[in-house]
Amino acid sequence: MLILLLTGYAASALAPLLYKRFRENFGWIAVTFPLFMFFGFLSRYPQIVSGEVIRESVPWVPSLGINFSFLLDGLSLSFVLIITLIGAAVFLYAGAYMKAYAATGRFYVYIGIFMTSMLGLVLSDNMLLMFVFWELTGISSFLLIGFNHHKESSRKAALQALLVTGGGGLVLFVGIILLYRVTGCFDISSFYDMNGVITAHALYPAIAVLVLIGAFTKSAQFPFHFWLPNAMEAPTPVSAYLHSATMVKAGVYLIARMNHEIGGTPIWQDTVLVTGASTMVLSGLLAFKQTDLKKLLAYSTLAVLGTLVMLLGIGSKLAIKAFFIYLIAHSLYKGVLFLVAGTLDHETGTRDVAKLGGLGKRMPLTAITAALASLSMMGIIPLVGFIGKETVYKSILELEYWGIFLIAAAVLANAFVVMVTLFVGFKPFWGKAMDTSRKLHEAPFKMLLGPALLAALGLLFGMFPNFFMAAMLEQSAQSILSETLSLKITIWEGFNLVLLLSFVTLLLGGVLYLIRLKMSEQVVRMTLPVFMRPSAWYEAALRGVLSFATVQTRFVQNGYLRNYIIVIVLTTVFLASLALYRSAGGIGIAPDFSITFYEGALAFIILVSTLLLVNSRSRLKSIVALGALGFSIGIIFVIYGAPDLGLTTFAIETLNVILFVLVLYKLPGFLKLSRSSNRGRDAVIAVSVGVLMTFTVFAASSFELSSELKQYFAQTSVPDGKGRNVVNVILVDFRAIDTLGEITVLAVAALGVVALLKLRADGGGR
Amino acid sequence: MEEDGNMYSIILATASRYLLLLLLIFSVFLLLRGHNEPGGGFVGGLVAAAAYALYFIANGIQAAKTVVRFDPLRIIAAGLLTAIASTLPSLFTGERFMTAFWIDTGIPFIGKVGTPLLFDLGIYFLVLGITISIIFSLAEEDRS
Numbered sequence: 001m002l003i004l005l006l007t008g009y010a011a012s013a014l015a016p017l018l019y020k021r022f023r024e025n026f027g028w029i030a031v032t033f034p035l036f037m038f039f040g041f042l043s044r045y046p047q048i049v050s051g052e053v054i055r056e057s058v059p060w061v062p063s064l065g066i067n068f069s070f071l072l073d074g075l076s077l078s079f080v081l082i083i084t085l086i087g088a089a090v091f092l093y094a095g096a097y098m099k100a101y102a103a104t105g106r107f108y109v110y111i112g113i114f115m116t117s118m119l120g121l122v123l124s125d126n127m128l129l130m131f132v133f134w135e136l137t138g139i140s141s142f143l144l145i146g147f148n149h150h151k152e153s154s155r156k157a158a159l160q161a162l163l164v165t166g167g168g169g170l171v172l173f174v175g176i177i178l179l180y181r182v183t184g185c186f187d188i189s190s191f192y193d194m195n196g197v198i199t200a201h202a203l204y205p206a207i208a209v210l211v212l213i214g215a216f217t218k219s220a221q222f223p224f225h226f227w228l229p230n231a232m233e234a235p236t237p238v239s240a241y242l243h244s245a246t247m248v249k250a251g252v253y254l255i256a257r258m259n260h261e262i263g264g265t266p267i268w269q270d271t272v273l274v275t276g277a278s279t280m281v282l283s284g285l286l287a288f289k290q291t292d293l294k295k296l297l298a299y300s301t302l303a304v305l306g307t308l309v310m311l312l313g314i315g316s317k318l319a320i321k322a323f324f325i326y327l328i329a330h331s332l333y334k335g336v337l338f339l340v341a342g343t344l345d346h347e348t349g350t351r352d353v354a355k356l357g358g359l360g361k362r363m364p365l366t367a368i369t370a371a372l373a374s375l376s377m378m379g380i381i382p383l384v385g386f387i388g389k390e391t392v393y394k395s396i397l398e399l400e401y402w403g404i405f406l407i408a409a410a411v412l413a414n415a416f417v418v419m420v421t422l423f424v425g426f427k428p429f430w431g432k433a434m435d436t437s438r439k440l441h442e443a444p445f446k447m448l449l450g451p452a453l454l455a456a457l458g459l460l461f462g463m464f465p466n467f468f469m470a471a472m473l474e475q476s477a478q479s480i481l482s483e484t485l486s487l488k489i490t491i492w493e494g495f496n497l498v499l500l501l502s503f504v505t506l507l508l509g510g511v512l513y514l515i516r517l518k519m520s521e522q523v524v525r526m527t528l529p530v531f532m533r534p535s536a537w538y539e540a541a542l543r544g545v546l547s548f549a550t551v552q553t554r555f556v557q558n559g560y561l562r563n564y565i566i567v568i569v570l571t572t573v574f575l576a577s578l579a580l581y582r583s584a585g586g587i588g589i590a591p592d593f594s595i596t597f598y599e600g601a602l603a604f605i606i607l608v609s610t611l612l613l614v615n616s617r618s619r620l621k622s623i624v625a626l627g628a629l630g631f632s633i634g635i636i637f638v639i640y641g642a643p644d645l646g647l648t649t650f651a652i653e654t655l656n657v658i659l660f661v662l663v664l665y666k667l668p669g670f671l672k673l674s675r676s677s678n679r680g681r682d683a684v685i686a687v688s689v690g691v692l693m694t695f696t697v698f699a700a701s702s703f704e705l706s707s708e709l710k711q712y713f714a715q716t717s718v719p720d721g722k723g724r725n726v727v728n729v730i731l732v733d734f735r736a737i738d739t740l741g742e743i744t745v746l747a748v749a750a751l752g753v754v755a756l757l758k759l760r761a762d763g764g765g766r
Numbered sequence: 767m768e769e770d771g772n773m774y775s776i777i778l779a780t781a782s783r784y785l786l787l788l789l790l791i792f793s794v795f796l797l798l799r800g801h802n803e804p805g806g807g808f809v810g811g812l813v814a815a816a817a818y819a820l821y822f823i824a825n826g827i828q829a830a831k832t833v834v835r836f837d838p839l840r841i842i843a844a845g846l847l848t849a850i851a852s853t854l855p856s857l858f859t860g861e862r863f864m865t866a867f868w869i870d871t872g873i874p875f876i877g878k879v880g881t882p883l884l885f886d887l888g889i890y891f892l893v894l895g896i897t898i899s900i901i902f903s904l905a906e907e908d909r910s
Contacts, residue, residue: 651812723801
């Protein structure tokens with residue numbers, strides 16, 4: 001499976017090249033990729049249905065327990081098939097839809113990376129591996145939402161989605177690490193038998209909450225739901241694929257996958273249940289004021305995601321069954337409706353439901369496709385959506401305490417979904433023909449085929465549910481509950497309470513639709529008070545972080561070289577003297593002072609040039625004094641038997657003087673800018689450095705330094721390093737990695753210097 | 767030639783041409799002897815840079831650039847890449863990273879050649895590139 005995923009990434013990288021060659025028919029080429037994956041995984045279907053679990057593992061960082069381990073069971077296979085199947089429809093569709101955009105090749109790179117990462121996410125057996133894929137889907141989603149990067153709203157929406165899901169990802173990461181602390185491994189399959197251990201651990205509440213926050217941000221659960229409607233800035237194929245059928249289900253997948261490992265406790269079940277239910281109801285209410293086709297669909301997606309999460313929270317056998325049927329049904333119809341919305345936008349140039357109408361005659365095939373998907377979404381017999389909704393209601397009715405409230409909530413939310421469906425799936429095609437200057441015609445074949453096939457599948461799944469779903473459901477349910485379920489799906493169960501509820505839902509949905517039609521103007525203008533909108537909290541948090549960063553940067557990076565130097569020097573003095581005090585326990589002993597003539601002369605030269613340097617009023621004099629100082633120090637190195645250092649010092653001093661002269665040429669005339677108090681402060685700092693160095697030398701000479709290293713290098717230099725110059729052998733052989741690091745830093749620093757100088761030379765910058 | 771006008775000295779300009787060659791030979795000498803005697807890539811690079819700096823002082827920036835021939839930034843890159851290239855043999859043979867490899871050429875005066883020498887050569891070019899790129903940038907700024 002690792003190879004399959006790597007192939008996926010490689011294929012994505014190739015997309016732009018192929019796109020250039022086969023611009024017209026690229027959709028057909030692209031579709032082979034998801035289809036190949038689809039049939040590849042479908043071939044494993046018999047194995048999985050017979051109860052087998054396929055595992056693969058390639059070591060990555062075995063010492064940390066991080067491996068490319070993959071797990072294919074009923075749960076992951078369901079997701080894989082959904083991802084690849086919808087992917088195929090979307091890839092083909094985009095071939096026609098994206099023609100108007102620039103950089104379509106890049107679009108396929110992003111979406112290819114996304115699909116592969118999403119597959120990786122649901123196949124991973126290793127939590128950290130899954131996290132890597134989790135983040136990759138977030139990044140590709142960011143790139144795809146911001147695909148129209150010249151539009152500010154796109155950039156903003158992309159950033160918002162990235163920050164919310166990325167932030168949630170970090171929270172999840174902490175949860176994973178805590179889980180590792182408890183269990184000592186990252187493999188999901190080895191958590192299977194550890195539920196008792198994990199839930200009994202003191203860290204358990206933290207783990208549960210952290211993992212859930214990660215899942216909730218990804219699946220846009222309340223109060224993190226706001227990024228999803230904004231993400232509709234993305235091109236429509238992206239919305240259909242990432243933001244309804246697949247990526248937003250990653251959080252749902254995570255909850256399902258972790259359910260029997262770390263679930264089953266009140267804190268887990270109740271949090272999931274309440275969050276899911278509130279998302280379901282709230283998004284239904286929020287959908288009421290939308291006029292944009294895609295936003296309407298986005299809020300209905302939120303309602304469905306909420307329902308799915310709620311079902312996991314209920315956690316009964318029936319609820320898990322409902323979860324799967326609903327999941328499959330939603331993937332089949334919602335992708336279709338998004339693509340239809342894209343087609344309408346593409347052909348008419350608007351997505352405003354108030355304007356669209358009467359297109360059925362011009363686009364009959366699109367209309368039929370939309371109708372099929374809509375019927376499924378509304379839950380009308382015999383489509384798969386009907387079974388989904390019926391099972392959801394049934395599983396809620398089983399509940400003892402919450403049942404009555406939840407069923408009311410579910411009916412209400414579904415009524416809103418029905419309303420959305422009427423707006424998206426029917427209104428554009430029926431009624432009075434809209435006025436438009438464009439010549440309307442049927443969508444191109446590529447944009448019809450995928451949605452139509454998916455819609456037809458929705459019908460087939462509904463009519464023969466046992467053939468398509470029953471066997472898979474058993475295995476999938478086992479992944480979540482670790483119990484074997486025997487599920488038979490029946491589409492018609494006679495007249496009972498559940499069916500009545502379905503009728504109520506439809507009726508209520510129809511009423512809502514009519515109300516909404518009548519009072520369109522007022523509704524659009526309705527807004528919540530700012531403090532009640534989570535998106536406003538997000539904005540405020542973002543502003544806070546930015547302004548804090550500004551203040552902090554102003555304080556720390558104030559741009560005055562002297563301040564930087566003072567901070568660096570004082571820190572060094574403080575830390576070094578502390579270390580010196582602790583280790584030497586005092587100031588050490590001054591070594592014997594037998595000074596030769598040369599040493600005395602050099603010391604004199606150094607002192608004189610230092611004084612000259614400090615008191616000079618001419619820059620040239622200062623530079624000459626500095627040069628004299630440097631050369632004297634070089635000579636000291638030579639005298640004390642460090643010819644390498646001496647040589648280097650001479651060369652550096654020479655170049656230093658040249659550099660200073662060059663800079664000097666640019667500077668204005670010598671000015672006395674610093675006040676005496678500043679000079680006094682500088683003197684104190686300088687002297688403190690000098691004193692520190694003196695004591696360091698004393699301390700160093702008063703210890704008998706361990707000579708093992710010295711001996712080691714002296715002995716091994718010639719045999720191992722093939723050189724007699726120990727210093728050089730250390731630099732280029734024994735400690736070459738350090739040197740490599742240093743020269744890399746040097747190179748980067750030089751680039752920085754050149755860039756700064758060029759910036760000034762070109763008149764840019766400050 | 768006469769770019770900096772008042773600063774031009776014909777003696778220095780003439781001398782610098784010969785000095786440039788001598789100093790460059792000296793810098794290579796330093797680089798090669800570094801393994802057994804004081805010297806090495808770092809000092810060698812600095813001396814080479816000083817040689818070009820001298821040429822620049824005598825003849826002006828344009829002439830110096832012509833003599834260097836390559837963009838100093840490319841010299842930096844070449845140096846870094848050379849240094850990194852010297853690590854590759856150890857990577858491919860599965861030895862620990864940066865293990866040295868030596869070949870005895872058997873030629874007198876050259877003797878054994880190994881990856882540390884290549885590494886030192888990288889340092890030489892890197893230091894040379896960095897120094898002259900900074901000097902040249904400063905000099906360019908003067909002119910503008």
